[in-house]
Amino acid sequence: MKIQHYISQQQLAETPLAGRFAAFIQGHPQGNFFQSPEFFGFSDGLQEYRPALFLALSDSDELLGSLLAVVQTNGSGLKSWFSRRMIVWGGPLISDNGGADKKEIAKRLVSELIAFAQGRSIYIEFRNFFDTSDLRDVFESCGLAYKPHLNYLVTTDEEVAVKKRMSSSRMRQIKSSVKQGAEIGEANSEAEVMAFYHILEKLYREKVRKPLPTPELFLKFWKSGLGKFFVIRQESRVIGGIVCPVHANKVIYEWYVCGEDGLAQGLHPSVLATWAPIEYGVQNGFDHFDFMGAGRPDQDYGVREFKARFGGEEVSFGRYEMVVNKSLYRVGKIGLKVYQSIK
Incomplete structure (x- = not known):
């Protein structure tokens, strides 16, 4: 298995995977807007959004899973630097086809995302759109903590x-x-x-x-x-x-x-x-x-x-959270409290 990652719509469009990714999301029972090529393209170019798409492929190039995240910031300068967070809505999405190990695919995708987040994001948050209890041990083994959250x-x-x-x-x-x-x-x-x-x-x-x-x-x-x-x-x-x-x-x-x-x-x-x-x-x-x-x-x-x-x-599908940079996270939380106190 291999993981390919893309940070722009143009980069993906230049590969044969673009159409297959679109079909994968359209046909997946848990497919959603925030994991779609459309949201990838929408996020690309926004001043305060930086998308990152990860695709898991078999040795024969079968698409096994996908994970789309967005690094969000607010403002400019120091405010932007201390507000960097990586958000995933409704992912990862894993194929049910074939005999591929669903947990192994998810672990590779999540691990690649965490590695990518180093230096780019202060914390990571997965906002689940469906029941991911079968993958909870995968997330926790990667260092993410489960938090109950209602919808x-x-x-x-x-x-x-x-x-x-x-x-x-x-x-x-x-x-x-x-x-x-x-x-x-x-x-x-x-x-x-x-x-x-x-x-x-x-x-x-x-x-x-x-x-x-x-x-x-x-x-x-x-x-x-x-x-x-x-x-x-x-x-x-x-x-x-x-x-x-x-x-x-x-x-x-x-x-x-x-x-x-x-x-x-x-x-x-x-x-x-x-x-x-x-x-x-x-x-x-x-x-x-x-x-x-x-x-x-x-x-x-x-x-x-x-x-x-x-x-x-x-x-209650919950969320998974991880602090990537603890010192910057603490500073960012102090900054948010100051922001809240003066508004």
């Missing part, structure tokens, strides 16, 4: 069934928001994308209190056609929205969401924004809507209750 998956079958699973309060908030003149639409200009961004930026500054990617990511996603960029309008003014990547017309994700709640009684743009991709999934035959995280079960997380009321299935 909600909303089945998007029949609209009547979807609404029945939702809490009655959510349905009332959707109806009252529409009654107040709020409408769901798609962003139709850069100005609307930026109006959404300013609301999101305020949310991150005042409540989330973590760094937010620059507008570049949101403008590029809006132009990319890789998903849906819903906005909530009231009297032509953007008061909320949600960024939703799509995979294979079967899964739609919540990546970033916000709303100017509290503008008027009965107006709930955050609720309407969250309902937008669920409704879209129902109307277009999708399998489910993925909230992409609901916090750790042992920690209070107010957003969890908000998400739970949309009637999704609570799952």
Whole structure:
């Protein structure tokens, strides 16, 4: 077995593996947007993203597995240096074909990723999209620690069934928001994308209190056609929205969401924004809507209750974490606390 790695879409495109990788992700039962060639290409060229793709090949060049990671940073200079983290959403993906050793393939991919991360990232985090309990010993043998982490998956079958699973309060908030003149639409200009961004930026500054990617990511996603960029309008003014990547017309994700709640009684743009991709999934035959995280079960997380009321299935696929550079990690954590205290 051998591992090939690529750090740009162009580098991969120049090989025969490009088409095979696309087919592998499309056909894999756990294939997802954040492990796809589309996300690899989207990440490539973003100022604050540096993708790295690892492909496991047999001696006869059969594609056995893939792992796509992104080194994320925020800002420039020292801020960028101390914010470097390697994030993996929904990977690795291992082939079930043939007699290949699934654990050995996973171990080689994860080991290559860790080696690549040295000097490039301060810590590594795998955010699982599916049950990886059969590979937990592989991750732990590579030095990663498992952390419980919740999520909600909303089945998007029949609209009547979807609404029945939702809490009655959510349905009332959707109806009252529409009654107040709020409408769901798609962003139709850069100005609307930026109006959404300013609301999101305020949310991150005042409540989330973590760094937010620059507008570049949101403008590029809006132009990319890789998903849906819903906005909530009231009297032509953007008061909320949600960024939703799509995979294979079967899964739609919540990546970033916000709303100017509290503008008027009965107006709930955050609720309407969250309902937008669920409704879209129902109307277009999708399998489910993925909230992409609901916090750790042992920690209070107010957003969890908000998400739970949309009637999704609570799952706990967890995360795997590893500190690559402990001294820089400590400095980075101090920096984040300072950032949170002054915002």
